[in-house]
Amino acid sequence: MNELLSIFNVELLIGTIRLSTPIILASIGATICEKSGIVNIAMEGVMIIGAFFSTIITLKTNNPWLGLLAGVMFAMVFSSIHAVATITLHLEHVVSGAVLNIVALGLTRYLMILIIGHPGTTDLVKKSLGQYKYAIPFLSKIPILGPILFNQTPIVYMTFIIIIAITIFLNKTKTGLHIRAAGEHPLAIETLGISVSKMRYLAVLISGFLCGLAGTYLAIENGTSFTEGMTNGRGFIALAANISGGWNPIGSFLASLLFGFADSLQFKLQASKIINMPSEIFTMFPYIITVILVAGLVRKSRPPKALGLDFSIEKTS
Amino acid sequence: MKRKILVSIMVVLIIVAFAMTFSCQKKAAKSNMIVAMATDVGGLGDKSFNDGSYNGLLKAKENFNVEVKVVESKQQTDYVPNLSNFAKEKAKVVFAVGFLMADAMVEAAKNNPDTFFAGVDIFVDPNTAPKNATGILFKEHEAGYLAGIVAGLLTYKYSDALPNLNKKNMVGMVLGMDIPPVERYQAGFYAGVKAVNPTCEVISVVTNVFNDPAKGKEAAIALYDKGCDIVFHIAGLTGNGVFDAAKEKNGYAIGVDVDQNYLNPDVIITSAEKKLTEAVFLTVKSVIDGTFQGGTNVTYGLKEGGVGISDFHNFADKIPQEIKDAIAKAIDDILKGTIVVPATRAEAGYKM
Helix, strand or coil: CHHHHHCCCHHHHHHHHHHHHHHHHHHHHHHHHHHCCCCCCCHHHHHHHHHHHHHHHHHHHCCHHHHHHHHHHHHHHHHHHHHHHHHHCCCCHHHHHHHHHHHHHHHHHHHHHHHCCCCCECCCCCCCHHHHCEECCCHHHCCCHHHHHCEECHHHHHHHHHHHHHHHHHHHCHHHHHHHHHHHCHHHHHHCCCCHHHHHHHHHHHHHHHHHHHHHHHHHHCCCCCECCCCCCHHHHHHHHHHHCCCCHHHHHHHHHHHHHHHHHHHHHHHHCCCCCCHHHHHHHHHHHHHHHHHHHHHHCCCCCCCCCCCCCCCCC | CHHHHHHHHHHHHHHHHHHHHHCCCCCCCCCCCEEEEEECCCCCCCCCHHHHHHHHHHHHHHHHCCEEEEEECCCHHHHHHHHHHHHHCCCCEEEEECHHHHHHHHHHHHHCCCCEEEEECCCCCCCCCCCCEEEEEECHHHHHHHHHHHHHHHHCCCCCCCCCCCCCCEEEEEECCCCHHHHHHHHHHHHHHHHHCCCCEEEEEECCCCCCHHHHHHHHHHHHHHCCCEEEEECHHHHHHHHHHHHHCCCEEEEEECCCHHHCCCCEEEEEEECHHHHHHHHHHHHHHCCCCCCEEEEECCCCCCEEECCCHHHCCCCCHHHHHHHHHHHHHHHHCCCCCCCCHHHHCCCC
16 A cells, blocks of 8 residues: 555656646647637647657757747648638538648658658757756745646746636637637627638647647657657547547646546556556556546537537628 | 539548658669568668668668568558569568568468568468468567676676666566567566576566657656666667656666667667568578578577677676676577576566
């Protein structure tokens, strides 16, 4: 029993943050996108694009900050394809998202062969964002919370700020409210003279930005290289986290955190050898938690009314 | 109307994407014999398993002027068509790389009796397998055993040799999926550790994925936090995360399949090697010599030079001579047959 309790330490929680950061970012990206009425299943693909370009640029320039910039920018460009397809060209959202996921996998592989000369995995970056770990004076000295929240790497700090910023943005600012209205009753805000398309474009681009950050985190902050398919389904987990979080940034954050916690816990449990189970069950554990969450909580939450619905109006003039 | 156009654009995009993924087939100049290879879903560029096999073909190309063709499998349903296509292109011998391609290779061999098929890491059943299919197996456990001796001695008895070793007498393993070649490495490593250090605790963590470095990192961190100072990874690309963790947590790691030291020279003490290049090359040679044996398995162990342990590189002066002697003795004993390294967890008496 004592041994079981000894797993629940600060390291477990630091691992939780490490594992959930990319999912938190992507799930908040999903939230803001779906709030505007656009279904986005392309997060996985956008993350891969972000991870790829951040690594390539870091390898070429030896500057992870330029890598970060490139990762985020290319992710935004890539996700804008989703915006053009669904908003301007009125394509079914799921179709566009699915296609983008496949394209992202093929494209990164192709570019790897072109740029690096082989697919698979890249060389290690000499400087990663992980080396810019910064302990905030005084705050990092707080027991338990200090090392978890205030002795972190750049993108983790950004994530904390983003959670708060997006919550305020969606609830307190005019543009944020317009985005939400575009997902609830697009005709209403269009008649007020606000462009639904613009709001939806903005939301998709913000989600591209966040997924780009998530990919960059995986490649050059938590890791040191790009590996094909390294997002390994995190984009879809983020989608589930967004739904079980009730289409709400804080909810998405908590659901992602729970997933990261379950994942962190299963590794510690395996290493502790306390429970003897087939390893597959350990691996399934976080996913089962997610399924239970979605099944259990989703009934209480409601998606935006116009989610996935195409919006177009006849311009008479 | 717009919609239809867009759908067709999307369809074209998908086709282009697929075309891109398959466009990496290498073309070569005309020559007498075609030798071909279909990789597993990991694909070329993994800097270990698939690349090692591919280098065997390249070596054959240099030596025998054969034409080399390679295709990468994107999913498991690609296996049979990829293998059969090479037979249609009149390849003399086709390599199927990876345990997961076993059934597909046997099926392709039955459909194409004029082509030789050789499966790396594939066991073919001598009773039922067609005469043109052969399995290339490795005694990974022997390589794991040698790595285990290094880890078992360093972690406790010689823990003064390197600065970041501790006295907790604990070593770890990070596994990709729990498939036979991985289990062989694991069983061998365990036996090696226990042979030189019976009280040492050996802990395994399974990630169930071969291409997710973030999971490998987390698994390794769990082990280092627990008290392990050396972690052996048998996890393909997932293992890259193990090296990251070793660096962050001031631990050491042991690489797998090929000499991985160059990936992270500060933390990778050595690597348990499986000489795919050599095995593939020798198989091509046997086809050319006409000594190719079908319907059976060829096993490459220490004796055949098919497995081994790599150099210590920059650790070489710090590793005590006793450890180097212990390795030499173990190699000797295995060659003489006085030590038989267990190939499964059950034989090794290891409960994960």
